[in-house]
Amino acid sequence: MRLTMDTETDTYEQAIAAVQAAYGLRPAVPDAWRDAPDAKPRPGPQDLADDALTGGWTDQLLFRVIASLVPGARAALRRVTELGGTASYDDVQRYFADHPSTPILPSTIGGTLTSIKAVQRRVGPDSCGPLLQRDERARRYQIDDGLVAGLYRAFALADVRPDLLRGEPFGSAT
Template identity: 65%
Template sequence: MVASLMPGARAVLRRITDLGGTASFDEVQQYFANHPISPITKAKMRGTLTSIKAVQRRVAPTGASRLLQRNERARFYHIDRALVEGLRRAFVLADARPDLLRGEPAARVT
C-alpha cells in the first residue's frame, strides 16, 4: 500500500507514523506548511489525507479495517499500534530501496 501512495500522502503517513501513530490535523498541517523538501498547502492537506483512504480501498482486501482512522470532531488521526510497527519497517525498506516505491527496476549489482 505504501508504494501505491502519491509522494505527499506517503510523507504524511510517515509523519504520523514517526509521531507514534497519533497526530492532530493541525500538527500534520503545520509540519508540512513550510516543509523545505515537500511542502503541502493547507488547502491540499485534507485531500492528501483522503487519498490515503482511497488507496487503501483500492488495494486492501475487502473488509480490511482502515489504516488511518479519523476522529473528525477532535481532528485527530490514528494508526493502530500493530500497523505502526509494520509501517516503520516499510519505510526503512523504502529508504534502503527507493526504487521499490517508484516501480523502477533495481540497479544490477555486479
C-alpha cells in the first residue's frame, strides 16, 4: 500500500483520516476535505457464509480453523485443498521438503499436521469427522468433497486478510 500526504496542504486531521481509510476504518472526515477517499469496508470472516456444509461445517468455521493453524499446517492443508482434496503422503512430503517459504522436513510433516486436529477440537463443529483425514493403508490425505469448495473460499479470505492469521511463534521452526 502506498499513501502520500502533502505536508504543506494537508491538515493533520486529513492525514489521520487517510491512514484510517487505507486500513478500512471509518474515519471522521474533516469538513474541509472535499475529496476524501471513501472508506471501503474490508472483508472479514463475517462475510463468509454461515450455512451448513458437510458435517456441521460452515465457511466461517473453516476460516477460523485456517486462521488458528500454525503456518506449516495451514500451507499443507492448502496444498491438499489445491489438489482437489486428496494427496498422497509422498506428494505432500516432496512438495514441502524444499518449499521456498514453508519448508517442512518429511520426518516432521505428521507432527505439523497434528495442529489441524487440535484446532478442529477447539473451533470446529461438535462431533464431526476430521477435517483432514489420514488413510494409513492408502498413504494419503483426504478432505471431504463437501468441504473443498468452502476451504477455497476460506483461503481466498486468508489471502486478502493475512492480518487475521496466526503467525509463526518467534524463533521457532516448523
